[in-house]
Amino acid sequence: MNKFIPLSIPNFEGNEKKYVNDALDQGWVSTGGAYITQLEKSMADFLHTNNVAACQSGTSALHLSLVEAGVTPGDVVLVPPLTFIAAVNPVKYQFATPVFIDCDDSFCMDPIKLREFCENECVFENNVLTYKNQVVKAVVVVHVFGNMADMVTIMDIAKKFNLKVIEDATEALGTHYTEGKLKGKFAGTIGDFGAYSFNGNKIITTGGGGAITANKPEVVDHLRYLSTQAKNDVHYYIHNEVGYNYRMTNLQAALGVAQMEELPEFIRRKNANYELYKELFNGFELGKLIGFREGTHSNKWFYSLEIDKNKVHASMRDIITALEEKGVQTRAIWGLINEQLPYINEVTYKLEKAPYYAERILNFPSSTQITHEEIEYVVQQIKEVLTSFSK
Numbered sequence: 350m351n352k353f354i355p356l357s358i359p360n361f362e363g364n365e366k367k368y369v370n371d372a373l374d375q376g377w378v379s380t381g382g383a384y385i386t387q388l389e390k391s392m393a394d395f396l397h398t399n400n401v402a403a404c405q406s407g408t409s410a411l412h413l414s415l416v417e418a419g420v421t422p423g424d425v426v427l428v429p430p431l432t433f434i435a436a437v438n439p440v441k442y443q444f445a446t447p448v449f450i451d452c453d454d455s456f457c458m459d460p461i462k463l464r465e466f467c468e469n470e471c472v473f474e475n476n477v478l479t480y481k482n483q484v485v486k487a488v489v490v491v492h493v494f495g496n497m498a499d500m501v502t503i504m505d506i507a508k509k510f511n512l513k514v515i516e517d518a519t520e521a522l523g524t525h526y527t528e529g530k531l532k533g534k535f536a537g538t539i540g541d542f543g544a545y546s547f548n549g550n551k552i553i554t555t556g557g558g559g560a561i562t563a564n565k566p567e568v569v570d571h572l573r574y575l576s577t578q579a580k581n582d583v584h585y586y587i588h589n590e591v592g593y594n595y596r597m598t599n600l601q602a603a604l605g606v607a608q609m610e611e612l613p614e615f616i617r618r619k620n621a622n623y624e625l626y627k628e629l630f631n632g633f634e635l636g637k638l639i640g641f642r643e644g645t646h647s648n649k650w651f652y653s654l655e656i657d658k659n660k661v662h663a664s665m666r667d668i669i670t671a672l673e674e675k676g677v678q679t680r681a682i683w684g685l686i687n688e689q690l691p692y693i694n695e696v697t698y699k700l701e702k703a704p705y706y707a708e709r710i711l712n713f714p715s716s717t718q719i720t721h722e723e724i725e726y727v728v729q730q731i732k733e734v735l736t737s738f739s740k
Contacts, residue, residue, distance in 0.1 A: 355716060388602040392609065398535075412595075417542065417568060424484050425447075426440045446696075495520050504540065524647045547560070635736065651712055
């Protein structure tokens, strides 16, 4: 096989060109137009929620969530260390202080350590949680790679300590509970706020773009208002709050409407491809395919292999480079955010599994249009490369 198998690329099999050309023909290409409204309705219907606001990116959705949650300079926000840095940067936009809580084996925030931090390191008086005299205002929970965090436990903790919950569902559009007290609830619709991303590598894309929802429809209306520069009077340009240029364009939304039509099929393919990977990696001694939380149906956006570092004697960079030479694009999970220069002096709490997984996780091709033949080739090359580094 001579071709290159990419990690995760967009899939345009449906009405993308038709809808984008329609938006162009109508002349509605900027932050107003029918496709924006249509995308918001399509998402709200899919997620079984009342209101969704389309915005510029997943990052802008997270920032708007923090603004609406009342996070102000000096407040503390509890965040994960093992995720893309965009989940944490908006905390700095608000001049707030991140505190990093470890992950569990799902790569998502560990609710046991979250509870321990709130109970043992903080003071809870008059319905306010404080850490070293700073108000702990919110927690950002990321559903990593489409794997649902333990939202049942996290929501109980948040209720007990009066914390706003911001769900980063940027990788988890379509993931939902299939049993238990949250049965039928989708990632991003359980907490106070939910943020989604339509970046080019996500399960659906608008090129760039995102969306935001909240537990009250009127809150989403206010978030939409903030995303359009908080404009109160369209004729006289009256603005009663500080707003942001965070609205999605109609051209992007046209792409998104077509992609939403294909989303159920994309999720079906992601799950089918995961099952094939699972079958092919079964019994492999140098790496273990990471699973997804029981009691949920994941969109399985990204697949992960935990490499046995006791047997494989190579850096992740060497492994990735060797696979790239064989035509297979892979990546390491992420560098820990708390080890990045902007965050190196921030507080961490009992980080054990996050650094463990940061050194061992390999992500490999997961596009919805990948073929069975390509999957077999990917697995073959991963096995050969890891075996070569184990001798």
